[in-house]
């Protein structure tokens with residue numbers, strides 16, 4: 001039995017009258033890729049924002065590695081080892097790829113004053129270069145983030161999150177807008193990160209081909225409520241899921 | 254090439270007082286003071302992206318702290334320069350804690366209001382500032398020597414400027430400098446990277462106040478007189494114009510802007526009432542047509558010209 005690294009317990013999020021997430025629970029096992037899927041507006045990003053502490057749940061608890069983080073500030077998440085990417089890119093646009101990734105390593109650049117004053121702390125740079133190489137951003141190291149094409153901007157979001165050296169990686173639609181070739185290499189990279197680096201990934205994604213190929217488990221949200229959970233195979237054949245995605249007729253066809 | 258240029262500039266700066274008139278040396282002191290003021294504004298606006306309009310107030314705090322340190326306490330020069338920076342930074346920390354709850358235009362307004370309030374304090378706190386009569390600044394002393402003219406002040410002013418330029422570069426390349434730019438570019442992403450956004454903004458604000466305070470102490474070294482009239486919004490606008498014309502976010506632009514605009518402001522001294530209008534216009538024109546600053550604008554056009 002694998003350890004549950006992340007536990008979302010009965011989380012509800014209300015925006016005024018709208019219940020965006022409704023009594024939602026989720027366990028993510030260490031060393032697995034767990035997908036969170038559902039139609040537009042289902043509450044996936046809202047759930048992500050609660051875990052990464054950008055939103056405060058109306059009720060419920062969030063536990064990471066046996067620590068209750070329901071009330072921890074968002075700026076502490078990197079230190080806990082929780083990294084996230086943003087659905088609508090949030091890059092440091094005017095800064096270079098290298099600088100973007102270096103800021104990802106912010107929490108590892110602390111220590112004594114001389115350490116903090118270093119332009120390129122050697123201990124951290126090794127990991128940063130490795131992340132840049134692995135994400136294929138090497139040739140763009142000195143390019144400004146805003147000048148990258150969309151696919152590379154998506155990769156930079158991922159690279160910056162990896163620079164945190166997270167234990168849990170939250171990815172909000174990393175494959176949206178990518179070409180097939182790019183999706184294939186994202187698939188390989190994520191699988192590799194989990195298999196060889198022992199990372200745990202919680203991924204929101206609409207690209208089913210990717211979800212079905214990489215996920216160990218899939219949870220399906222609809223209108224803020226969990227409607228199904230299981231292996232990709234189980235979820236794919238679940239009538240409730242088919243109905244949520246395609247409408248009632250399709251489910252009975 | 255760059256190194257050669259730097260060496261030439263250094264050599265020029267060192268021999269300057271030997272070959273020029275007293276007025277030119279005074280002007281050089283003034284431009285160096287503006288340079289440090291601009292570096293402070295560059296840190297808070299250019300690097301951290303926080304629109305602070307209180308630079309003249311911190312500059313004033315620096316000047317009066319220095320004056321007080323000289324007359325009342327008879328402190329040696331390095332100590333009074335440090336004290337001027339620290340007092341300004343401390344006030345900056347207090348104001349920043351309040352003002353940085355706001356952002357953008359509200360932050361600009363709050364810091365503007367603080368600047369106006371400080372000018373009123375300068376005008377009213379007669380025992381320290383001389384009030385509406387202004388204040389005679391006693392000569393500073395360094396290692397037992399009294400600094401009584403511009404020529405004697407110049408090496409000290411130059412040394413402080415170089416120190417502050419060096420500090421700006423070190424800060425920009427440090428972890429804190431990266432955090433400044435992260436906050437400027439995206440607060441949410443900065444938070445997700447573990448940057449304490451509020452603390453970082455506060456650090457930028459206090460640092461910029463420190464620079465302005467040191468600039469005030471520099472002014473007090475070579476000047477004999479200060480009146481609160483020259484510590485109002487027009488000075489802040491002047492410094493802002495320097496930084497914007499030089500190119501927001503560019504550190505060498507901030508220095509270039511300080512020098513070009515220091516000269517222009519000196520030329521315009523005969524027409525003080527038009528100054529604010531002229532700076533305002535220049536500011537607007539630059540924000541519209543050359544948002545990356547004069548030097549980037551010239552560079553871009555030279556490139557285009559060379560290609561044609």
Ligand SMILES: Nc1ncnc2c1ncn2[C@@H]1O[C@H](COP(=O)(O)OP(=O)(O)OP(=O)(O)O)[C@@H](O)[C@H]1O
Pocket residue numbers: 015018020038039040041042043044045046047087
């Ligand atoms: N900050 C907010 N204020 C008010 N309503 C919000 C806020 N954030 C999200 N919502 C609402 O909550 C619901 C869930 O939104 P959410 O972004 O979590 O959906 P999602 O599953 O990520 O959808 P998508 O696949 O389109 O990204 C939507 O109805 C949305 O309009």
Ligand SMILES: [Mg+2]
Pocket residue numbers: 044045046087172
């Ligand atoms: Mg979403």
